[in-house]
Amino acid sequence: MSKQRLCVLLALSFSLSVFPSCQSAESTETTTADTASTETTADTLDRSGGPAGVDLGGETISIWYTTGGGLNYTDIAGEQTGDVMDDAVYNLNLAVQERLNCTIEFFDSGTDQRYCDTEVSNLLLADDTTYDLYFVTQWNGGNLVVQGLYLNVADMDCFSFDKPWWDYDYMREMTIGEDKIYALVGDYALDRTRYLTCCYYNKQLYEDFYRDPDGLYQVVADGEWTFDRLAEISAEVYSDLNGDDKLDRDDRIGATLCWNDEIMSFMYSSDVRITERDKDDVPYLVMNNEHTMDVVQALYTLAKSSVGIYFGNELEDIEVQKNTQKFTEGTSMFMFGQLATADLLREMTDDYGVIPNPKFDTEQDEYHSTMYEAMRFMAVPYNCQKADAACMLLEELAFEGYNSILPVYYETVLKNKYVRDDVSARMIDLIRENLTTDFAIIYGVGCGSLCYAHRDMIRSGKADFASEYASKEAAAKAGLDELIEHFSAIE
Numbered sequence: 001m002s003k004q005r006l007c008v009l010l011a012l013s014f015s016l017s018v019f020p021s022c023q024s025a026e027s028t029e030t031t032t033a034d035t036a037s038t039e040t041t042a043d044t045l046d047r048s049g050g051p052a053g054v055d056l057g058g059e060t061i062s063i064w065y066t067t068g069g070g071l072n073y074t075d076i077a078g079e080q081t082g083d084v085m086d087d088a089v090y091n092l093n094l095a096v097q098e099r100l101n102c103t104i105e106f107f108d109s110g111t112d113q114r115y116c117d118t119e120v121s122n123l124l125l126a127d128d129t130t131y132d133l134y135f136v137t138q139w140n141g142g143n144l145v146v147q148g149l150y151l152n153v154a155d156m157d158c159f160s161f162d163k164p165w166w167d168y169d170y171m172r173e174m175t176i177g178e179d180k181i182y183a184l185v186g187d188y189a190l191d192r193t194r195y196l197t198c199c200y201y202n203k204q205l206y207e208d209f210y211r212d213p214d215g216l217y218q219v220v221a222d223g224e225w226t227f228d229r230l231a232e233i234s235a236e237v238y239s240d241l242n243g244d245d246k247l248d249r250d251d252r253i254g255a256t257l258c259w260n261d262e263i264m265s266f267m268y269s270s271d272v273r274i275t276e277r278d279k280d281d282v283p284y285l286v287m288n289n290e291h292t293m294d295v296v297q298a299l300y301t302l303a304k305s306s307v308g309i310y311f312g313n314e315l316e317d318i319e320v321q322k323n324t325q326k327f328t329e330g331t332s333m334f335m336f337g338q339l340a341t342a343d344l345l346r347e348m349t350d351d352y353g354v355i356p357n358p359k360f361d362t363e364q365d366e367y368h369s370t371m372y373e374a375m376r377f378m379a380v381p382y383n384c385q386k387a388d389a390a391c392m393l394l395e396e397l398a399f400e401g402y403n404s405i406l407p408v409y410y411e412t413v414l415k416n417k418y419v420r421d422d423v424s425a426r427m428i429d430l431i432r433e434n435l436t437t438d439f440a441i442i443y444g445v446g447c448g449s450l451c452y453a454h455r456d457m458i459r460s461g462k463a464d465f466a467s468e469y470a471s472k473e474a475a476a477k478a479g480l481d482e483l484i485e486h487f488s489a490i491e
Contacts (some may be wrong), residue, residue: 007152056102059389063106064120065135069113071374072343074190076135077106085190088408095404102389109412113137113374117144124149129383132390135189139373141443142174145182146486151380154181155202156391165402166232167192170371173437176487180283183389184378193414194340197265199357199433202348205333209237214356217423225358225367227270228299230255230334231306236307237333248324254308255334256326259459261372262336263299267454268370270295270360274440275480276451282484283439285476287450288469295360296454327352338372339428342418354424356431361427369431370441440476444482448476 050053067073078089079445093104096287117140121353123131124144135143144150149343153159166186174183180363185192204211210216219225234254249256257263272292275283327335335341336357345352356367380390383439415425450472 004129013300014384017060027478035247048291054100054392056100056389056392058101058103060103060105061103061133061157061386061390061393063133063135064123065106065376066109066111066113066116066119066137068110069374071113072340074194074266075108076189077108084408084412085359088405089167092150092397092400092405096393096400097457099394100396102393103413104393105479107131114140116141120144121147121149124272124381124383127383128383129381131381132384134379134381135376136379137373138371138375138377138442139444141377141379142183143446144379145175146443146446146483146488146490148486149379149382150182151382151384152182152386152390152490153380154185156388158388158392158395160197160395160399163399163402165398167435170435173439174377174442176439176484180487180490182379182490184394184398186378186394186398187401188378188394189274189376189401189407190405191375191377191407193406195338195375196369196431196435197261197269197357197372198337198339198341198428199355200327200335200337200341200345201355202327202330202333202350203349203353205237205330209233211476213351214353214423216353216422217427220355220367220427223359223362225355226356226361226364227266227302230313230358231302232311233333234308236308241331249310251310252331253310253326253333254306255332255336256312257303257336258312259455263303263455263458264451265336265357266299266302267295268436268438268441269368271359271364271366271368274438274447276298279467281459282338283480285450285480286441287440288473291360293465296457296465298360299454303391303458304461305484308397340372342414345418351420353421353427354419354431355427357436366433366434367430368436371435371437373441379436390452401404404417440480443483448472448479450476 063076065076067075074085074089076089078086078093080087080090080093097104109119116137120134120136120141121144133140151257159172160166161181163460166184170185171181171183174185175181187193201216206216207213213395216225219229231254237252237254239252240247240251244250247253257266272287272295274285274287276286277283286479288301324335324337324341324344326332328345330350339354340447356369359367375448378394380387384390404486410428415422418424419428438451441451444451454465457463457465462468
């Protein structure tokens with residue numbers, strides 16, 4: 001092992017490993033979930049918040065969910081197919097059903113994720129009680145909270161929100177009021193991990209230019225993976241392969257920055273906040289400040305005038321497959337996406353690594369990840385006839401998901417099957433631990449679309465954030481006030 005690589009490993013050996021039990025690095029795709037379940041039994045782990053020995057008396061609990069809309073969602077129902085994840089999910093559900101003496105009835109609606117909120121609201125406004133839990137997308141299903149269609153579960157005794165299988169901070173950001181929880185974000189499903197934003201880099205290209213393929217890990221560990229370093233590397237690797245004297249997709253580039261997801265995720269990886277909370281837990285706008293202006297200007301420069309960074313300004317530029325092709329064929333140093341994007345890299349010839357999205361500058365204390373807005377969360381409907389049983393089931397599923405499913409995905413599938421080195425695995429720990437969000441991101445349109453302001457500005461060739469904010473402030477304040485009123489009205 002080279003001295004530099006050893007330094008990388010030592011620098012990243014701080015407490016980033018979040019899981020109490022992990023599969024061996026020698027695990028293969030054919031490893032079954034039975035093995036994981038044996039190695040991480042409920043008896044050997046810190047117990048869930050649910051009381052021991054609960055018997056639900058054979059109760060059937062129905063879960064509405066969707067895998068529709070073109071996204072590669074992991075099916076929470078699972079089935080025995082021989083695939084490691086399918087089998088793991090199936091066995092988890094089976095184990096929880098046996099432990100609680102209940103039956104889980106899954107209903108894959110097939111609903112396009114774009115219309116998830118419409119389908120669910122139609123059911124609940126009609127007072128339909130068929131389903132005891134709804135698994136809905138954040139970007140539109142979150143809006144149903146303010147309609148009072150989800151049950152407040154903050155006082156349910158079975159939940160252990162202080163445990164790592166729940167993301168309490170994220171759930172708190174999705175609501176207003178210390179005593180309210182309507183959306184449940186946890187490890188009962190893989191969405192919480194799969195849709196985290198991240199950066200992939202081509203290790204072969206990096207070695208060609210910088211000799212050590214793992215050298216970028218040290219850059220991250222030193223806190224120097226920033227907008228400036230991204231621009232510097234992109235300029236160095238750029239080559240006008242087609243000889244037309246302009247930067248385009250046919251060239252070798254540093255990265256593609258799409259006007260949609262990438263620009264948005266960069267804003268929040270740069271420690272920009274749209275809202276903060278007052279002493280009463282009520283959000284208020286804080287976005288109009290010098291830091292935001294600096295970040296917007298830096299993003300504008302990256303997108304519009306950086307050598308070697310292709311700015312995708314058209315609708316077609318948000319096509320994941322198109323951007324992935326540049327990366328997999330070895331003509332792009334970086335690719336920005338989510339951890340789920342690794343699904344598309346299975347056949348990539350060159351080795352690649354995973355790192356967080358860059359910080360704004362070296363003064364920023366931490367790297368930040370955000371959640372792709374199509375991430376799904378669980379909600380108990382306001383009219384649920386089996387609320388206690390449904391909540392008990394969710395606690396057990398989250399507990400088992402964290403201790404059994406997540407290690408299988410994390411160690412066997414993600415780290416070993418897709419990600420090809422140990423340090424990338426530590427980077428994934430870092431990405432997961434530094435998840436952040438903002439009330440105004442979750443309820444974007446309702447907050448005057450401030451979360452989209454910088455994206456739309458840069459796409460249209462504008463960098464004066466102060467003027468843009470001034471034009472949106474009144475609508476944003478009015479929208480935020482309305483959301484606050486809605487939350488106050490929910491019983």
